[in-house]
Amino acid sequence: MTIVEAAQGRQRRATPPAGLPRLLANPTSRLDEHLDAHGPVPRLRPEALIALVERAGLRGRGGASFPTATKLRAVASGRRTVVVANACEGEPASAKDATLLTQAPHLVLDGLAVAAAAVGARDAVIATERGRTEVLDVLAHALQARAEAGVDHVPVRLVTVPPRYLAGEESALVHFLNGGEAKPTSVPPRPYERGVHRRPTLVQNVETLAHLALVVRHGDAWFRSIGAAEEPGSALFTVSGAVVNPGVYEAALGTPIPSMLVAAGGTTADVSAVLVGGYFGTWVPASALGSVTLDNRSLSAVGAALGCGVVAALPASRCGVAEAARVAAYLAAETAGQCGPCVNGLGSVSAAMDALARGQDVAGATAALHRWFGMIAGRGACRHPDGAIRFVKSALHTFADEITRHQRGMCTATDRAPVLPVPHSSPGGISWR
Ligand SMILES: Cc1cc2nc3c(=O)[nH]c(=O)nc-3n(C[C@H](O)[C@H](O)[C@H](O)COP(=O)(O)O)c2cc1C
Ligand code: SF4
Numbered sequence: 001m002t003i004v005e006a007a008q009g010r011q012r013r014a015t016p017p018a019g020l021p022r023l024l025a026n027p028t029s030r031l032d033e034h035l036d037a038h039g040p041v042p043r044l045r046p047e048a049l050i051a052l053v054e055r056a057g058l059r060g061r062g063g064a065s066f067p068t069a070t071k072l073r074a075v076a077s078g079r080r081t082v083v084v085a086n087a088c089e090g091e092p093a094s095a096k097d098a099t100l101l102t103q104a105p106h107l108v109l110d111g112l113a114v115a116a117a118a119v120g121a122r123d124a125v126i127a128t129e130r131g132r133t134e135v136l137d138v139l140a141h142a143l144q145a146r147a148e149a150g151v152d153h154v155p156v157r158l159v160t161v162p163p164r165y166l167a168g169e170e171s172a173l174v175h176f177l178n179g180g181e182a183k184p185t186s187v188p189p190r191p192y193e194r195g196v197h198r199r200p201t202l203v204q205n206v207e208t209l210a211h212l213a214l215v216v217r218h219g220d221a222w223f224r225s226i227g228a229a230e231e232p233g234s235a236l237f238t239v240s241g242a243v244v245n246p247g248v249y250e251a252a253l254g255t256p257i258p259s260m261l262v263a264a265g266g267t268t269a270d271v272s273a274v275l276v277g278g279y280f281g282t283w284v285p286a287s288a289l290g291s292v293t294l295d296n297r298s299l300s301a302v303g304a305a306l307g308c309g310v311v312a313a314l315p316a317s318r319c320g321v322a323e324a325a326r327v328a329a330y331l332a333a334e335t336a337g338q339c340g341p342c343v344n345g346l347g348s349v350s351a352a353m354d355a356l357a358r359g360q361d362v363a364g365a366t367a368a369l370h371r372w373f374g375m376i377a378g379r380g381a382c383r384h385p386d387g388a389i390r391f392v393k394s395a396l397h398t399f400a401d402e403i404t405r406h407q408r409g410m411c412t413a414t415d416r417a418p419v420l421p422v423p424h425s426s427p428g429g430i431s432w433r
Pocket of ligand 2: 336
């Protein structure tokens with residue numbers, strides 16, 4: 001039987017996964033196996049589709065947790081719309097999108113087709129980082145199989161973007177797709193108003209799209225049957241640092257952080273803090289870990305947010321100030337170089353963090369950092385400086401005792417090996433085109 005016959009023959013609805021995992025339940029890159037496991041995508045009218053997503057309460061998994069139905073509705077009200085699957089995953093501590101794309105590419109592409117149907121799009125793009133050969137190979141084969149089987153009604157273009165932290169920011173991505181550099185542009189207009197070729201454009205993270213593909217198959221009640229009341233469903237978490245089995249895990253939103261660490265095989269050492277949300281995220285001190293769960297409502301009590309689902313456990317043997325200084329240097333180097341407060345401000349913040357890590361003029365560096373926070377936040381064209389400042393602020397708060405130790409010429413670290421991955425980046429070193 002050819003794939004075309006296989007695709008046409010699979011009309012039965014598959015049984016919804018009862019528990020977890022959902023997205024990663026049937027890993028396969030083959031279209032026939034995917035259709036066997038999940039069944040076909042039901043066809044719904046756009047209004048019914050958007051209403052279903054609204055009832056499900058699906059929120060974006062790319063970082064901002066924005067309600068997906070609101071974005072679908074905004075784009076659907078426009079003409080000649082475009083959909084973009086954001087598979088850039090520029091966050092160095094995250095591997096969830098790459099894992100999803102290699103294990104369940106057709107779920108993502110089903111979701112892209114559903115999103116296209118919901119907003120009436122004729123053009124679809126999936127954008128991923130240049131150099132990710134495994135992801136690119138899987139996607140190229142998946143798209144070819146789908147084209148041969150005729151399962152998609154909208155052609156999908158596979159595009160690669162430069163490997164920069166900011167390339168996945170939606171206005172940067174749209175600018176790149178329009179022939180410019182992958183740098184953020186001033187908003188408004190936002191992509192949903194005027195995006196690719198000046199047309200209303202839906203930019204959606206690939207994990208969000210995969211959830212969409214399951215919501216349309218199994219319904220809103222099924223989707224809401226796990227998760228937190230206001231943030232239903234599951235999410236992919238990249239768990240790293242002091243755990244036995246670092247990797248990508250699917251868990252219900254609302255899962256306690258300690259349970260997430262247990263899911264990754266448990267901890268390998270005493271943990272002093274956990275970074276939640278990625279490099280725009282927040283350090284949650286060990287003392288608070290028992291009281292917060294992995295959903296925005298609970299995390300907001302400690303000034304944190306889900307972000308893109310990074311959960312990185314810092315062993316007590318490492319210095320949190322040194323970790324934060326390395327990430328701050330990376331974020332400063334990743335500025336798009338367009339706004340003064342971002343270029344100069346993040347450079348100064350990085351230098352002050354480096355001084356704190358080395359124990360040089362600790363009081364002066366700390367005072368300068370607090371002065372600069374107010375001068376930088378909210379002053380860039382995009383949220384890059386705000387995210388970087390949030391991360392550094394939380395490091396100053398969580399590692400305050402360690403900073404005092406540095407002031408006295410001491411440091412708790414007994415192991416200097418870095419925990420958080422920081423890719424080599426130098427401004428101008430990697431092209432933005
Ligand atoms: C600096 C920056 C980098 C971002 N990088 C990514 C990325 O790599 N992948 C992604 O899906 N979203 C990224 N985002 C979020 C996107 O701008 C956008 O909100 C998201 O793709 C929307 O999808 P969602 O609603 O499904 O989450 C980034 C945002 C910022 C501010
Ligand atoms: S705030 Fe920074 S990263 Fe954002 S557009 Fe301006 S210079 Fe670029």
